[in-house]
Amino acid sequence: MSSKYMHALQDIAHQLNLSFHQEMQTIYGEFNDYKMVLLPSKETQFFTLKLSLKEKGELPNSESIQRVIDDSKVIKNSQVQGHLVHYVLKAGRITKATTGEKLKEALDRITQFLKTEQFTSCCQDCGIEGAESFYNVSGIPTICCEDCFKLYTDELIAMNQVEEEKQDNFVAGLVGALLGSLVGVAAIVLLGQLGFVSALSGLLMAVCSLKGYELLGGKLTNKGMITTGIIMVMMVYFGTRLDWAISIARFVPEASFVMAFRVLPELISEGFIEGSDFYFDLTLVYVFTALGAIPTIIAMRKNKKTKYESYRMSA
Numbered sequence: 600m601s602s603k604y605m606h607a608l609q610d611i612a613h614q615l616n617l618s619f620h621q622e623m624q625t626i627y628g629e630f631n632d633y634k635m636v637l638l639p640s641k642e643t644q645f646f647t648l649k650l651s652l653k654e655k656g657e658l659p660n661s662e663s664i665q666r667v668i669d670d671s672k673v674i675k676n677s678q679v680q681g682h683l684v685h686y687v688l689k690a691g692r693i694t695k696a697t698t699g700e701k702l703k704e705a706l707d708r709i710t711q712f713l714k715t716e717q718f719t720s721c722c723q724d725c726g727i728e729g730a731e732s733f734y735n736v737s738g739i740p741t742i743c744c745e746d747c748f749k750l751y752t753d754e755l756i757a758m759n760q761v762e763e764e765k766q767d768n769f770v771a772g773l774v775g776a777l778l779g780s781l782v783g784v785a786a787i788v789l790l791g792q793l794g795f796v797s798a799l800s801g802l803l804m805a806v807c808s809l810k811g812y813e814l815l816g817g818k819l820t821n822k823g824m825i826t827t828g829i830i831m832v833m834m835v836y837f838g839t840r841l842d843w844a845i846s847i848a849r850f851v852p853e854a855s856f857v858m859a860f861r862v863l864p865e866l867i868s869e870g871f872i873e874g875s876d877f878y879f880d881l882t883l884v885y886v887f888t889a890l891g892a893i894p895t896i897i898a899m900r901k902n903k904k905t906k907y908e909s910y911r912m913s914a
């Protein structure tokens with residue numbers, strides 16, 4: 600995430616007198632007696648305002664909730680789901696200086712309206728008032744009471760345990776990794792024939808092989824990761840040799856591509872082909888594959904961690 604974007608969010612949080620959670624990229628806190636979460640969307644430049652409410656002691660009614668939208672340029676849409684109320688706010692580009700000001704006006708307007716209509720903040724699950732706080736549940740900012748949070752956590756612990764105990768299907772995973780690596784081989788050959796060794800081939804080799812294992816094998820275990828690594832090493836060599844064999848067959852009309860593939864090592868050892876050129880190409884693809892594999896594995900591990908994570912957000 601660009602630091603300019605993060606700084607813009609921090610500035611907005613500051614302007615609204617709310618907190619900013621860096622990891623979750625979420626603005627949250629209490630505004631005008633209402634607990635709220637403001638979720639930015641980098642793609643659409645919209646904010647989703649999340650509130651947990653009771654309307655005169657009951658579940659909120661979607662018709663009353665949407666009345667505040669009328670003739671507002673910033674408040675665009677609303678959605679009600681149990682106690683949860685979402686408003687879509689369009690306040691301009693997130694990095695724009697006036698965005699914070701427009702959001703503040705919208706929040707003032709919404710909270711004033713909620714006060715007049717006797718809405719109160721509550722736990723989004725059990726509806727108890729006054730005990731709610733902010734929690735991260737599976738990467739989702741949640742407004743709930745401590746008891747409900749405990750229930751969430753217990754559920755996540757149980758789900759994580761099931762996941763941990765789940766065995767991978769090694770043979771299916773192997774097939775997945777092989778199929779994925781073929782995408783990498785195709786990229787090495789196609790891009791190689793276009794005349795360049797590309798970082799894209801290495802990245803595709805790594806991502807498709809690892810995801811292939813996970814997809815068909817159920818989950819990427821350490822054993823699966825090592826095996827996929829071996830497959831990648833073999834397939835990068837195979838792809839590069841294939842690429843070279845096609846080039847030889849193209850330039851030497853009497854040599855068939857199959858023959859060129861078979862005798863390539865001899866052609867190198869006998870000096871017909873400059874070995875250093877071949878090994879340079881090969882090394883380059885290995886480097887690119889490693890550069891693709893490492894962040895992919897880190898991202899896969901992080902996703903898994905986020906899925907089962909829950910904690911209290913401060914403030």
Ligand SMILES: [Zn+2]
Binds near residue numbers: 747
């Ligand atoms: Zn609760």
